[in-house]
Amino acid sequence: MINPFDDTYFMKKALQEAEMAFEKGEIPVGAVIVIEDRIIARTHNLTELLNDVTAHAEMQAITSAANFLGGKYLNKCTLYVTLEPCQMCAGALYWSQISKIVFGASDTQRGFKTMGTTLHPKTEVVSGVLAEEASALMKRFFIEKRNLN
Amino acid sequence: MINPFDDTYFMKKALQEAEMAFEKGEIPVGAVIVIEDRIIARTHNLTELLNDVTAHAEMQAITSAANFLGGKYLNKCTLYVTLEPCQMCAGALYWSQISKIVFGASDTQRGFKTMGTTLHPKTEVVSGVLAEEASALMKRFFIEKRNLN
Numbered sequence: 525m526i527n528p529f530d531d532t533y534f535m536k537k538a539l540q541e542a543e544m545a546f547e548k549g550e551i552p553v554g555a556v557i558v559i560e561d562r563i564i565a566r567t568h569n570l571t572e573l574l575n576d577v578t579a580h581a582e583m584q585a586i587t588s589a590a591n592f593l594g595g596k597y598l599n600k601c602t603l604y605v606t607l608e609p610c611q612m613c614a615g616a617l618y619w620s621q622i623s624k625i626v627f628g629a630s631d632t633q634r635g636f637k638t639m640g641t642t643l644h645p646k647t648e649v650v651s652g653v654l655a656e657e658a659s660a661l662m663k664r665f666f667i668e669k670r671n672l673n
Numbered sequence: 674m675i676n677p678f679d680d681t682y683f684m685k686k687a688l689q690e691a692e693m694a695f696e697k698g699e700i701p702v703g704a705v706i707v708i709e710d711r712i713i714a715r716t717h718n719l720t721e722l723l724n725d726v727t728a729h730a731e732m733q734a735i736t737s738a739a740n741f742l743g744g745k746y747l748n749k750c751t752l753y754v755t756l757e758p759c760q761m762c763a764g765a766l767y768w769s770q771i772s773k774i775v776f777g778a779s780d781t782q783r784g785f786k787t788m789g790t791t792l793h794p795k796t797e798v799v800s801g802v803l804a805e806e807a808s809a810l811m812k813r814f815f816i817e818k819r820n821l822n
Contacts, residue, residue, distance in 0.1 A: 575745045576736050577768035578727075587725050596724045611790055612764030619726035619761060640789050641760055 529561040531604070531626050535654045538604040538628070541568040541581065542661055548573060552661045555581035555605040557589040557598065564601070565589040581605060582613035586620050598622040599646070606658035608635035608651065618644050626650045628658030678710040680753070680775050684803045687753040687777070690717040690730065691810055697722060701810045704730035704754040706738040706747065713750070714738040730754060731762035735769050747771040748795070755807035757784035757800065767793050775799045777807030 534556055541554025545568035557565040565588035570579040582605055590596045602624040609617060609627065614636030617625060621644045630651060632638055643649065683705055690703025694717035706714040714737035719728040731754055739745045751773040758766065758776065763785030766774060770793045779800060781787055792798065 571745060575743065576739050577745050578732055578736055578765050583727055587727055590725050594724065596720060596726050610764060611767060612761050615759060615761030615764050615788075615790070616727050619759075639764075639791055641764070642788055 527561075531650060531653045534558050534563070534602070534604040535606070535626065535628060537563060537566065538606050539654060539657055539661070541566055542606045542658065545569045545581070546661060546665055552665050553581045553605065553607045555585040555603060557585045558602045558604065559589075559593075559600055564592045578612065580610065580613050582609050583616055586616050586622075590620070596620070602626060604653075606654070607631055607662070608637065610634050611636055611639045611641045614639075614641035614643060617647065618642060620644075622647055624648045624650065626653050628653055629655045629662065676710075680799060680802045683707050683712070683751070683753040684755070684775065684777060686712060686715065687755050688803060688806055688810070690715055691755045691807065694718045694730070695810060695814055701814050702730045702754065702756045704734040704752060706734045707751045707753065708738075708742075708749055713741045727761065729759065729762050731758050732765055735765050735771075739769070745769070751775060753802075755803070756780055756811070757786065759783050760785055760788045760790045763788075763790035763792060766796065767791060769793075771796055773797045773799065775802050777802055778804045778811065 537556045538554045542552040546552035550569045550572050554568040556563050565585040567581045567584035569581045598620040601622055604626045606628040608631040686705045687703045691701040695701035699718045699721050703717040705712050714734040716730045716733035718730045747769040753775045755777040757780040
């Protein structure tokens with residue numbers, strides 16, 4: 525039997541979060557954290573609203589998932605995030621010992637791969653899931669933003 | 674006239690925060706953020722209490738200072754922190770565009786220098802201020818912790 529809860533399923537949920545960020549005028553990045561096919565955190569970028577550079581979707585998701593689990597380690601969890609995490613978020617994911625990271629679009633400028641950030645040795649990484657959708661949303665955001673200014 | 678508000682003065686304040694962390698059973702790291710000789714954020718590590726790997730002293734200090742200033746960029750601020758920041762905190766400091774980072778003890782295992790985290794090009798870094806005091810506090814913490822277990 526096919527498991528309907530695959531990486532694409534959960535990335536769609538992360539994309540829905542990214543769209544919520546878009547509607548608020550935030551750079552549209554969304555994330556969910558999943559344990560045993562269950563979503564335990566849903567977040568999107570809130571750096572503008574909160575006036576806080578640390579309010580990336582992933583950071584909030586880590587805090588929220590740890591709060592749900594009652595422990596700070598996420599070693600049985602998977603993060604789905606629409607954009608490749610930055611140094612800060614990858615550094616937080618390192619500390620969280622998360623089991624798996626699935627991201628959509630690559631960030632060749634400020635993504636953790638380009639920046640050389642170290643993840644936990646037990647963390648698996650999958651990239652490119654619904655990358656075009658995530659990337660199109662980002663492009664639309666920056667075009668609209670440019671047109672407004 | 675000698676300015677009494679030098680790096681040592683503010684690092685002492687960060688060390689007081691580290692001591693507060695120690696008393697709570699947290700890895701003793703403290704931080705303050707200063708603008709024009711005025712402390713606008715005082716924080717210490719709270720990862721155990723909050724069950725949150727993102728609750729490092731620096732992360733809280735960035736959020737707190739931005740909240741005080743009403744803007745997310747800290748480009749006129751200096752961070753004083755008793756221990757060399759990790760990848761996550763250095764990544765957050767990159768986004769904050771902070772003017773200056775002064776740290777005490779080096780963290781040769783997980784500090785941003787060893788890990789190769791990129792700071793903002795305008796960020797100045799000073800290291801080793803009251804390093805022995807910060808280092809001694811860390812050592813005392815881990816010895817006491819080992820003896821309790």
